[in-house]
Amino acid sequence: MKVVAFNGSxxxxxxxxxxxxxxxxxxxxxxxxxxxxxxxxxxxxxxxxCYKCGENMDKRCAVKDDIANECIQKMIEADGIILGSxxxxxxxxxxxxxxxxxxxxxxxxxxxxxxRKVGAAIVAVRRAGATHVFDTIxxxxxxxxxxxxxxxxxxxxxxxEKGEVEKDEEGIxxxxxxGQNMAWLLKNLQK
Numbered sequence: 001m002k003v004v005a006f007n008g009s010x011x012x013x014x015x016x017x018x019x020x021x022x023x024x025x026x027x028x029x030x031x032x033x034x035x036x037x038x039x040x041x042x043x044x045x046x047x048x049x050c051y052k053c054g055e056n057m058d059k060r061c062a063v064k065d066d067i068a069n070e071c072i073q074k075m076i077e078a079d080g081i082i083l084g085s086x087x088x089x090x091x092x093x094x095x096x097x098x099x100x101x102x103x104x105x106x107x108x109x110x111x112x113x114x115x116r117k118v119g120a121a122i123v124a125v126r127r128a129g130a131t132h133v134f135d136t137i138x139x140x141x142x143x144x145x146x147x148x149x150x151x152x153x154x155x156x157x158x159x160x161e162k163g164e165v166e167k168d169e170e171g172i173x174x175x176x177x178x179g180q181n182m183a184w185l186l187k188n189l190q191k
Contacts, residue, residue, distance in 0.1 A: 001186050002033040003118075004074045005082035008096025012040035015124040015165040016084045019157040019175050023082060023122065026179025032186060037074060039095040042067045046094075047101040054109035061102050068102045075103055076113060080186055081146075083137045084122035090129030092136050100140045107144050115145040118185055120178055126160040149185045151178035 005024060009016040017038065024034040043066040052062030059076060061068050075081050083100070085092040092100065107114045121137035123130045134154050141148050155178050157171030158164075165171060 001079045001190065002035070002077065003027050003080035003082060003182070003186070004035045004037065004078040005084060006071060006096070006099060007036060007038045007040070008083065008085035008093045008099065009038075009124070010040050010093060010095070011086070011162065012038050014086070014162045015157060015159045016086050016122065018163065018165050019122050019124055019171065020082060020084045022172055022175035023120065023179040023182065026176055027080075027183050030180075030183035030187070032080075032183055035074065037071060039067075039099065042095075044068055044071075044095050044098045044102075046098045047105050051109075053106045057110055059106060059110045059113055061106050068099065071099055072103050072106055075117075078117065079189075080118040080120070080182060081114070081141075082120045082122060083140070084124070085133055085137065087123060087125040087129045087133050090132045092133050097136070100137065104140045104144060112145050116189070117146050118182055118189070119144075119146040119148055120182055121155055122175070122178075123154075123156045124165060125156055125158055127158075130154070130156045147185065147189070149178065149181040151175075151181060
């Protein structure tokens with residue numbers, strides 16, 4: 001089993017990555033292979049609504065000048081997908097939104113290829129707006145017929161400066177429980 005996580009933050013190894021890594025650590029403790037893909041510094045742009053993915057039916061976006069297809073391939077190969085984003089004006093980053101739109105559209109045009117994979121959203125926030133980010137990510141999962149595990153609270157960690165989320169004890173515990181629940185779900189789906 002494998003889980004791939006995408007950090008949509010423009011800040012590599014910042015608060016979003018810290019939160020994701022708490023979840024990945026729990027998954028690894030359960031013997032699940034993990035991979036973290038950081039979108040920081042990488043080129044990815046939004047869907048251009050060309051509908052070629054529906055014509056080609058090759059599980060790829062027809063636009064090939066960025067990392068979207070590399071990310072989509074990793075999603076196809078994984079049993080679980082984590083999408084993490086900091087809160088930018090009460091929503092996901094533009095990089096994460098581009099990945100959501102492109103991967104989601106390709107999935108829908110290719111017989112819901114993410115169907116029954118496990119998906120988890122992770123949000124870093126300074127103060128407010130995190131619930132909308134959480135919803136944005138979960139809309140992809142639920143609209144793609146994926147299975148979303150819960151935790152003890154919404155999967156949100158509070159912190160602004162790099163490393164500040166480490167002070168959010170409830171946020172860290174939420175990530176650990178999310179990792180444990182995701183591992184349990186993945187293992188039970190394999191039975």
